Amino acid sequence: MANALLAAIVESSDDAIASKTLAGIVTSWNRAAERLFGYAAEEMIGRPIAVLAAPGREHEMPAILERVRRGERVDHFDTVRRRKDGTLVEVSLTVSPVRDGHGRIVGASKVARDITERRRAERERELRFGELRHRVKNLLALVQALARRTATEGRSGAQYRDAFLGRLDALAVAHELAFAAEGGADLATLVGRTLEPYAGECGAAAVTVAAGPAVTLPATKVQALALVLHELATNAVKHGAWSTPEGRVRVGWRVEEAADEVHRLRLRWQERGGPRVAPPAARGFGTRLVEHAAAGELGGPAELVFAPEGLEAEITVLLG
Amino acid sequence: MPSVSSPEPPLRDPLVLVVEDEFLLALDLELVLERHGFRVLGPTATVAQALRLLEDGEPPDVALLDVNLKGEMVTPVAEALRARGVPFVLASAYGSAQLLSAAVLAAAPKVSKPTSERRLLAALAEAVGR
Secondary structure, three states: OOOHHHHHHHHHHEEEEEEEEOOOEEEEOHHHHHHHHHOHHHHHHEEEEEHEEEEEEEEHHHHHHHHHHOOOOOOEEEEEEEEEOEEEEEEEEEEEEOOOOOOOOEEEEEEEEHHHHHHEEEEEEHHHHHHHHHHHHHHHHHHHHHHOOOOOOOOOOHHHHHHHHHHHHHHHHHHHHHOOOOEEEHHHHHHHHHHOOOOOHOOHHHEEOOOOOOOOOHHHHHHHHHHHHHHHHHHHHOOOHHHOOOOEEEEOOOOOOOOOOEEEEEEEEEEEOOOOOOOOOOHHHHHHHHHHHHHHHEEEEEEEEEEEEEEEEEEEEOOO | OOOOOOOOOOOOOOOOEOOOOOOHHHHHHHHHHHOOOOOOEEEOHHHHHHHHHHHHHOOEEEEEEEEOOOEEEHHHHHHHHHHHHOEEEEEEOOOHOOOOOOOHHOOOOEOOOOOOOOHHHHHHHHHHOO
């Protein structure tokens, strides 16, 4: 009765359970072992367990049997075995000695658990963790670059701080929008959020956003465009329309649909009512940032026209 | 007697190929390197562009490579550089375990990201000196 009960428990277990002699010949094989390895009990009983060896792991089974012979138990040994159909399966093995009525070791019992799912989840977690670490380090590198590139010449400590923090804020807004939703960020929201501090400072009338069609920007382009808009805005405050109370900035966009499916966003920035504009004598970091962002990240180009009545910029973004 | 002209290259600043997909970091690197007496080839953001620059123009003296370019590994550029005998330094925000998969990358000198200007320049100088 007790034996029948034990046999029933083994038979209904979710883990593959088998027994073998010290020579590695299978003596019992439960239902779960049939499911896991694809061999029926009739096929396995009497055959060497070595048929399950995965290529390159043939040495493992004799080593396990040797330990069992010495009376040791092999606990949760994670390895790979080969199924009947040739596919490989990741398993966790526990192998214990089986003794006869005199206490002699006569064989081994083996419990194998399928850990494919656990391993897949582990790998996915590692991958995500790696991506996250990459993103964080990259972000630190960006902050470092912004700190290094914010000019110190002719500025007080407080002015440097404010200029740096302005850029950092644009980066923060971009980061928030880029990862807030799957698939990207809304252009109108990005423009609004990036120019918000200036609309506040320069008066709500100082900026007009003539929203074009709804555009979802890919996450990779959000940061570049936010920094470009920020540079245009700080330039307007320092040298352009927003350096006078009457100055105005108009931002608008349209989307050109091309036959090759690569849609182009044309974003226009137009300043009016500020001081007369002369082309800058030297290209500052802001100008280079706009050009690099356009050529690299956004798909470009960026056109900056220093018209006497006000700066005009057209930024082209490939929407893919 | 006039000396036989030795094949001495004209004095010029070393040319460094910069491969970096993050435009802001690329711009920062360009400015750092220019200020420290390098000429910059690129920066380029993709493997294809980098390979084209290597095909077409003046060969660089050294290269600075970001490892992962928007999901694309920089390995083909590293191999092309090795074939031309151009030393290179890797800059990556990934841990070294993720680099070891390609031997050509595993063997190269590395700087982490972010890194200080001093460490970056030292790594480049050492690579050129090899």
